[in-house]
Amino acid sequence: MNAHEQLKILLVEDDQESMNFFVSCFQEEYNILCASSGEEALERFEQEDDISMVLSDQAMPGMTGVDLLTHIYQQNESVIRIIITGFLNTADIIAAINKGHIYQFIVKPWELVQMRMILSQASYTWRLRQENDQLHEQVIGKNTLLTRANERLHASKEALRNLSISLFTAREEEQRRIAMELHDELGQSLAALKMQTRIMENDFLTAGKKQQEKVKSWSAIIRDNISQIIEDVRLLSKNLSPVIIEDLGLDAALQHLIDNFTETYNISCSFHPAPLQNITSTNGKRIVYRLVQESLNNICNHAQATHIDFSIKVEKELFFITLKDNGQGFHVQEVLTRPQNRRGIGLTAMSERVKMLGGKLDIQSQKNQGTTIFFTIPFDFDKEEKA
Ligand SMILES: Nc1ncnc2c1ncn2[C@@H]1O[C@H](COP(=O)(O)OP(=O)(O)OP(=O)(O)O)[C@@H](O)[C@H]1O
Ligand SMILES: [Mg+2]
Incomplete structure (x- = not known):
C-alpha cells in the first residue's frame, strides 16, 4: 500500500448515531467498514485482509471492546487498536493495556480535531510498522541468502581441499610405483648388463693382444657409463618417493635430505629439529618433506647462498x-x-600443500639479504585421515 492510498478502518459501535457521525466525519479520508458488535467485527476482520485500524466502543452487549481487540491482537499484532469509551474504569484500562495492547483510549464524547489528530498519528505509526516489517523481511531474506552462500563457499573450500589431498596422494602413490619399478626393474637390468660386459671381456682373453686391449678399454668405458646410470636411477627413485620416511620416520628423512643437500651443493646448514611424532599421517609426513625439499631446491637453484638455518x-x-x-x-x-x-x-x-594442511605460508625476502620461508602447520591437520 502506498502513502496516498486510503487506509481501511474497522469501526465497531453499537450506537447507530455515533457510528453515522464518525462515518460522516471521516469517510473522505479513510475507507471505513462498520460493525455493530464484537462478534460481527471479528467476522469482518477475517474476511478483509488489509484492515489497518480497529476502533471499538468498550461497552457493547456481548463481547466488550477490550475482548474484541485482544482477539484482533492475537490474529494480527500490527493492526492499530483504539478503544472508545464513555467512562474510564481502571480494571478496563489495565486489561486493555495488558491483553489488547491498545494504541490509544479515546473518551466519549470525542472532539473532531482530537480524533482527526489521533487517526492521523495512528496512520503514520501503521505505515512505519509496515515499512519496518518489510525491511525486516528483506534483511532476513538477505541474511538467509548470505548464510546459504557462506555454506556453499565453505563446502566448496572443503571439497577443494579434499580434492587436493586426493590428487596429492594419487601422485605420491604413482611416483612411488614408478620409483619401485625403476629400482627393481631398470636397476636390476643395468646391473645384469654390467655383469655381461665382464663376461664379454673374459671371452676375449684368448684374442690377439691389440684387440684385447681395445675391448678392455671399451668395456671399462661401458662399465663406467652403466655405473653412472645405476647411480642416476637410484637418485631418481629416491627423489620420486622418499621411502625413507616410511622406514625411518620424518626426522631421519629430513636429516638425510639435508645431509645430501649440503654435501652435494657445498652449503652449510644448521638444523634445529623438534620431535615430529605428532605428525602421524603418511600424507602429513610426505607433505612436510616435500615442502622442505622444494625450499632446498629453490635455495640451490636461485639463492647463491652459503648457509641455511633450518628449524622446527x-x-x-x-x-x-x-x-x-x-x-x-x-x-x-x-x-x-x-x-x-x-x-x-x-x-x-x-602454497597449495600448506593449504591442504590448513596451515600458512609466509615468505620474507629482500635483495642481497637472503630469504626466509615460514610454514605454520596445525597439529590436527590429519584428523580426517585418523578418523
Ligand atoms: N630462496 C630463494 N632465493 C632467491 N630466489 C628465490 C628463492 N626461492 C624462490 N626464488 C625466486 O622465486 C621464483 C619462483 O620460484 P618457484 O619455485 O615457484 O619456481 P622455479 O624454482 O623458478 O621453478 P620450479 O620450482 O617450477 O622448478 C624463482 O624463479 C626465483 O626467482
Ligand atoms: Mg622452485
Missing part, C-alpha cells in the same frame, strides 16, 4: 618450520603476481 618448533598445537638462507633474495610480490606461464610451480605447489 612446536608450540600450542602448531608446528613452525623455518628455512632461512643468506643468498641474494628476491622480490616476492613481483614473482607471485607474474602470470602463471612465466613462472615455475614450486612456490604455487608449496
Whole structure:
C-alpha cells in the first residue's frame, strides 16, 4: 500500500448515531467498514485482509471492546487498536493495556480535531510498522541468502581441499610405483648388463693382444657409463618417493635430505629439529618433506647462498618450520603476481600443500639479504585421515 492510498478502518459501535457521525466525519479520508458488535467485527476482520485500524466502543452487549481487540491482537499484532469509551474504569484500562495492547483510549464524547489528530498519528505509526516489517523481511531474506552462500563457499573450500589431498596422494602413490619399478626393474637390468660386459671381456682373453686391449678399454668405458646410470636411477627413485620416511620416520628423512643437500651443493646448514611424532599421517609426513625439499631446491637453484638455518618448533598445537638462507633474495610480490606461464610451480605447489594442511605460508625476502620461508602447520591437520 502506498502513502496516498486510503487506509481501511474497522469501526465497531453499537450506537447507530455515533457510528453515522464518525462515518460522516471521516469517510473522505479513510475507507471505513462498520460493525455493530464484537462478534460481527471479528467476522469482518477475517474476511478483509488489509484492515489497518480497529476502533471499538468498550461497552457493547456481548463481547466488550477490550475482548474484541485482544482477539484482533492475537490474529494480527500490527493492526492499530483504539478503544472508545464513555467512562474510564481502571480494571478496563489495565486489561486493555495488558491483553489488547491498545494504541490509544479515546473518551466519549470525542472532539473532531482530537480524533482527526489521533487517526492521523495512528496512520503514520501503521505505515512505519509496515515499512519496518518489510525491511525486516528483506534483511532476513538477505541474511538467509548470505548464510546459504557462506555454506556453499565453505563446502566448496572443503571439497577443494579434499580434492587436493586426493590428487596429492594419487601422485605420491604413482611416483612411488614408478620409483619401485625403476629400482627393481631398470636397476636390476643395468646391473645384469654390467655383469655381461665382464663376461664379454673374459671371452676375449684368448684374442690377439691389440684387440684385447681395445675391448678392455671399451668395456671399462661401458662399465663406467652403466655405473653412472645405476647411480642416476637410484637418485631418481629416491627423489620420486622418499621411502625413507616410511622406514625411518620424518626426522631421519629430513636429516638425510639435508645431509645430501649440503654435501652435494657445498652449503652449510644448521638444523634445529623438534620431535615430529605428532605428525602421524603418511600424507602429513610426505607433505612436510616435500615442502622442505622444494625450499632446498629453490635455495640451490636461485639463492647463491652459503648457509641455511633450518628449524622446527612446536608450540600450542602448531608446528613452525623455518628455512632461512643468506643468498641474494628476491622480490616476492613481483614473482607471485607474474602470470602463471612465466613462472615455475614450486612456490604455487608449496602454497597449495600448506593449504591442504590448513596451515600458512609466509615468505620474507629482500635483495642481497637472503630469504626466509615460514610454514605454520596445525597439529590436527590429519584428523580426517585418523578418523
Ligand atoms: N630462496 C630463494 N632465493 C632467491 N630466489 C628465490 C628463492 N626461492 C624462490 N626464488 C625466486 O622465486 C621464483 C619462483 O620460484 P618457484 O619455485 O615457484 O619456481 P622455479 O624454482 O623458478 O621453478 P620450479 O620450482 O617450477 O622448478 C624463482 O624463479 C626465483 O626467482
Ligand atoms: Mg622452485
